[in-house]
Amino acid sequence: MAKQKSFLKVAGTLDGLTFYKSVDGHLVRTKGGVSKNRIMNDPAFIRTRENIAExxxxxxxxxxLRTSIGTMLNRAKDPRMSSRMMGIMSKVRQLDGVSARGQRIVGEGILTAGGKQLLKGFDFNNRAALQAVFHAPYTLDTVTGEVTIPDFVPLDQLNVPEGATHVSFRSAFINLDFATGEFETQYSLVVNTILDMSSTTITLTPSQVPAGIGSQLYLLLIEFFQEVNGVQYPLRNGAFNVLNLLEIV
Incomplete structure (x- = not known):
């Protein structure tokens, strides 16, 4: 794989070379390899077909999972979020100890303690990881989904990006069945506060406990804003926002 350095960027296939754009820039690679028909039918490629299926x-x-989070995801994610999640989900799938090779699924792997541990703490925006931004103790009630941040002092317990004047918090409680694809998401109200040295207790309570069966996921969103003439604007399009999967049970 090579990078295009010419001022003229090409997309498509030309003389056996494929030109394309990715998050790493404009790249080029050679065209070729085994035909799709052979991969899908030749007994020699049975392992490959199993890998494709999984x-x-x-x-x-x-x-x-990304769909179940809803609009919260649009407020805090990095360009490689999907590929990072895919890497973790692949490890979760490998913990499926009941399905045959080629049929292992995340829905089985996530039922294990190891599968839950792999996904717990996932930062959807690796430019703003929870542990790097948020330095306050909190409690999570896994029955109600309520997140409580007692005696919170914004300027003392947050790594505040330059230009920010306000911060908001919101939580989500998701009941997600990876096997059936069904989910329900309940959100808390948004709690917005000025960035100063005042102490306050933040309480984030989802509107209700989500219905259904499956894995229960608890997320926390932290957003930074800059106030100008009484209006709060998202700071740098959310580059400093945090979205973290606090717990999964």
């Missing part, structure tokens, strides 16, 4: 179901599980 890759597909794993990708679907990652998409399902």
């Amino acid at each position: 890759f597909s179901t794993t990708a679907q599980s990652g998409k399902l």
Whole structure:
């Protein structure tokens, strides 16, 4: 894989070379390899077909999780979030100890303690990890989904980006069944506060406990804003915002 350095950027296939754009820039690679028909039918590629099948179901599980989070995800994510999640989901799938090779799924792997531990603490925006930004103790009630941050002092317990004047908090409680694809998400109200040295207790309570069966996920969103003439604007399009999967049970 090579990078295009010419001022004229090409996309498509030309003389056996494929030109394309990715998050790493404009790249070029050679065209070729085994035909799709052979991969899907030749007995020699049975392991490859198994890997393709598991890759597909794993990708679907990652998409399902992202969909269940709703608009919160748009407020705090990095360009490589999907690929980072895919890597973790693949490890979760490998913990499926009941399905045959080629049929292992995230829905089984996530039922294990190891699977939950792999996904717990996932930062959807690796430019703003929870542990790097948020330095306050908190409690999580896994029955109600309530997150409590007692005696919170913003300027003392946050790594505040330059230009920010306010911060808001919101939590989500998701009941997600990876096997069936069904989910329900409940959100707390947004709690917005000025960035100063005042002490306050932040309480984030989802509107209700989500219905259904499956894995229960608890997320925390932290957003920074800059106030100008009484209006709060998202700081740098959310580059400093935090979205973290606090717990999964």
